[in-house]
Amino acid sequence: MLIVIRLATPDDAEFLPAIERSAAQTFRLIEGLSWLAEAGVMSAERHRQLITLSTCWVAVDADNQPQGFLSAQLYGEDLHIHELSVIQTLQGQGVGRQLVEATMDAARSRHLRAVTLTTFCDVPWNAPFYQRLGFERDSLVKPDPRLTQILRDEYGHGFAPDSRCAMVRRVSR
Numbered sequence: 001m002l003i004v005i006r007l008a009t010p011d012d013a014e015f016l017p018a019i020e021r022s023a024a025q026t027f028r029l030i031e032g033l034s035w036l037a038e039a040g041v042m043s044a045e046r047h048r049q050l051i052t053l054s055t056c057w058v059a060v061d062a063d064n065q066p067q068g069f070l071s072a073q074l075y076g077e078d079l080h081i082h083e084l085s086v087i088q089t090l091q092g093q094g095v096g097r098q099l100v101e102a103t104m105d106a107a108r109s110r111h112l113r114a115v116t117l118t119t120f121c122d123v124p125w126n127a128p129f130y131q132r133l134g135f136e137r138d139s140l141v142k143p144d145p146r147l148t149q150i151l152r153d154e155y156g157h158g159f160a161p162d163s164r165c166a167m168v169r170r171v172s173r
């Protein structure tokens with residue numbers, strides 16, 4: 001399928017919650033995380049806010065219909081990925097990789113320091129996926145306070161101890 005990555009527009013927002021729901025079905029494969037397939041997703045309203053900031057990208061098909069998205073937000077010199085989702089039937093075909101690389105290109109052209117995120121350490125399509133794309137675990141010696149706080153909040157919301165990690169990919173200038 002021909003896929004094009006472009007900045008999201010406000011009209012895309014209504015389609016993104018269903019994409020996140022479809023993507024999350026893949027967590028049914030992981031014992032202990034299948035509840036994520038039923039968990040709440042980012043609202044269309046929240047998507048609209050991030051789209052206004054020009055920090056959300058969509059992967060669209062030949063009919064300009066979103067099939068995946070990467071939603072991020074700027075924190076100082078870092079662009080933080082809140083969510084990356086590709087509809088389940090299109091996973092494993094390079095769409096997630098293209099969304100991440102488009103985000104890296106945007107971070108580079110905006111002269112940012114890094115792209116950051118938090119994710120599951122041991123889910124194959126989470127930390128290992130990002131690692132293959134050049135992300136590294138945030139420093140254990142001198143952790144980024146913003147990322148440390150996000151992890152603390154995630155554990156506060158009930159994620160299993162040590163299941164999450166923060167990752168950073170520096171922008172090459």
Ligand SMILES: CC(C)(COP(=O)(O)OP(=O)(O)OC[C@H]1O[C@@H](n2cnc3c(N)ncnc32)[C@H](O)[C@@H]1OP(=O)(O)O)[C@@H](O)C(=O)NCCC(=O)NCCS
Nearest residue numbers: 023024084085086091092093094095096097119124125129
């Ligand atoms: C994570 C996600 C966006 C990746 O998108 P994708 O289009 O499936 O990924 P790609 O096809 O670009 O794959 C990139 C790499 O990840 C690997 N990968 C993708 N899905 C995988 C899976 N289910 N199991 C193992 N590896 C997987 C691919 O093999 C590929 O590695 P390679 O280039 O070394 O072969 C997608 O799997 C998804 O929506 N998952 C559910 C939601 C989620 O976990 N989001 C991330 C939250 S931090």
